[in-house]
Amino acid sequence: MQNFFLFLRKYYHLFLFIILELIALTALVKFNHYQNAVFYSTANEVSGYLYQKKSDALSYLSLKEENKRLLNNTAVFMNDSLDNHFMMFGTDSFLMNDTMKRPWFSFYAAEVINNTVHRKRNYLTINKGFAHGIEKHMGVISQDGVVGIVIDVSKNFALVMSVLHDQFQVSPEIAGSNYFGKLKWDGMDPRMANIDEISRYYPVEKGQRVVTSNFGSTKFPRNIPIGIVESVKKSTKKPFATIRVKLATDFGRVRSVYVIKNIFKQELQQLEERVEDE
Amino acid sequence: MNNIWIRTIFGGLLLLAFQILVVNGLDIDAHIHPQIYILLLLSLPVNLPHWISIITGFFVGYAVDWFSDTQGLHAATLTMLAYIRYGYLKAAIDKDQYIEGIRPVYGNVENVWYLVYVSIFSFIFHFILFILEDFTFNHFGDTLLKILYSSSLSVLLILLIQFTFNTKVNND
Numbered sequence: 001m002q003n004f005f006l007f008l009r010k011y012y013h014l015f016l017f018i019i020l021e022l023i024a025l026t027a028l029v030k031f032n033h034y035q036n037a038v039f040y041s042t043a044n045e046v047s048g049y050l051y052q053k054k055s056d057a058l059s060y061l062s063l064k065e066e067n068k069r070l071l072n073n074t075a076v077f078m079n080d081s082l083d084n085h086f087m088m089f090g091t092d093s094f095l096m097n098d099t100m101k102r103p104w105f106s107f108y109a110a111e112v113i114n115n116t117v118h119r120k121r122n123y124l125t126i127n128k129g130f131a132h133g134i135e136k137h138m139g140v141i142s143q144d145g146v147v148g149i150v151i152d153v154s155k156n157f158a159l160v161m162s163v164l165h166d167q168f169q170v171s172p173e174i175a176g177s178n179y180f181g182k183l184k185w186d187g188m189d190p191r192m193a194n195i196d197e198i199s200r201y202y203p204v205e206k207g208q209r210v211v212t213s214n215f216g217s218t219k220f221p222r223n224i225p226i227g228i229v230e231s232v233k234k235s236t237k238k239p240f241a242t243i244r245v246k247l248a249t250d251f252g253r254v255r256s257v258y259v260i261k262n263i264f265k266q267e268l269q270q271l272e273e274r275v276e277d278e
Numbered sequence: 279m280n281n282i283w284i285r286t287i288f289g290g291l292l293l294l295a296f297q298i299l300v301v302n303g304l305d306i307d308a309h310i311h312p313q314i315y316i317l318l319l320l321s322l323p324v325n326l327p328h329w330i331s332i333i334t335g336f337f338v339g340y341a342v343d344w345f346s347d348t349q350g351l352h353a354a355t356l357t358m359l360a361y362i363r364y365g366y367l368k369a370a371i372d373k374d375q376y377i378e379g380i381r382p383v384y385g386n387v388e389n390v391w392y393l394v395y396v397s398i399f400s401f402i403f404h405f406i407l408f409i410l411e412d413f414t415f416n417h418f419g420d421t422l423l424k425i426l427y428s429s430s431l432s433v434l435l436i437l438l439i440q441f442t443f444n445t446k447v448n449n450d
Binding site: 012013016017020021023024025026027028029030044047050051054116117118119120121123159187188189190252 | 299302305307308310311328329332333336339340343344345346347348349350351353354357358361364410411412413417420
């Protein structure tokens with residue numbers, strides 16, 4: 001027993017080191033299969049507050065650009081896309097009707113207060129939380145296109161998994177063709193992503209638009225832009241073409257976003273669960 | 279004595295804020311992510327008990343993780359760095375200086391010694407950090423570039439910080 005204590009005393013640095021290292025590595029590995037720890041992310045109230053302050057201070061720098069973008073956007077709305085079935089409900093959230101002329105999705109406006117693009121797994125922090133109606137698994141878009149999915153919510157902030165994340169999933173569709181595949185970011189260039197699982201026999205060309213499809217996603221409305229086809233590589237050895245897409249959203253400068261609530265999500269889920277039960 | 283500790287803690291907090299709010303926001307290239315906050319750990323007194331520097335490493339890393347959604351990544355790396363630093367200092371610094379308990383900062387030690395010290399630890403840190411972050415050897419070339427660019431830039435920034443702010447501390 002005496003020897004055991006001596007042994008511990010002599011090597012306690014090593015044990016301390018191993019224990020702390022294990023704690024950190026466990027956290028690291030757990031976070032890879034994301035997660036339930038809003039306390040330990042930028043969506044917690046402390047770091048959220050800090051980033052909000054930073055964002056407030058810096059937002060003046062991009063006011064001009066933001067203004068221009070908003071004007072452009074208003075013009076687009078007024079011109080064609082949403083002629084009569086677009087309603088404003090206050091300034092903070094609004095409803096958009098789809099072609100059935102019944103509201104299907106409602107939108108919450110939010111502001112990005114922290115954002116990374118150059119990591120392997122990138123996240124955005126936005127300044128709306130469950131106090132404003134944001135829930136987990138909601139889709140997030142900007143005026144330009146798809147941004148990500150909410151993965152964690154605190155009272156006033158939410159953590160969004162960006163498209164630039166190896167676990168992000170959305171099913172894209174080549175606009176107007178019904179060919180859908182799987183979008184994947186390769187972890188290097190924050191402006192580009194790849195689409196897998198579109199057969200090499202489909203005639204996909206450079207310059208075609210890539211949008212969200214209805215297939216397998218209750219998070220995004222149909223036809224939200226994802227990007228533009230930049231190049232198509234076909235090899236006779238592989239059944240699928242490798243399609244490189246230039247992303248519509250400029251992740252480096254995304255500031256204002258909309259969080260999407262699917263009004264029928266519960267109904268859809270209940271239906272699917274009922275089918276699974278039988 | 280007291281003065282030095284207050285200055286260390288205050289300076290450390292400033293350095294962390296600088297890392298989190300400014301350096302992490304740098305958007306130069308996918309290969310450049312300098313982590314200059316390791317200066318905080320590197321400047322701890324040489325004869326600080328080993329367990330204190332390990333715990334400091336853990337919590338400072340944890341704090342950075344907290345603000346950048348990389349749970350455990352920086353904590354694991356900085357803890358390891360603290361562990362290695364102890365052995366390195368024991369072997370590489372004079373007995374007298376060790377007993378005196380100087381802080382290994384610019385001006386307190388020889389310039390070449392300092393440059394080697396910062397370069398080695400900056401390289402080790404970025405090496406472990408990016409290997410852990412990528413968790414795969416698929417893009418090893420890119421990872422290696424990232425390690426080289428980021429650690430060199432960190433060394434440069436750390437030296438600049440030391441030249442700027444470390445002129446008076448030497449007299450304490």
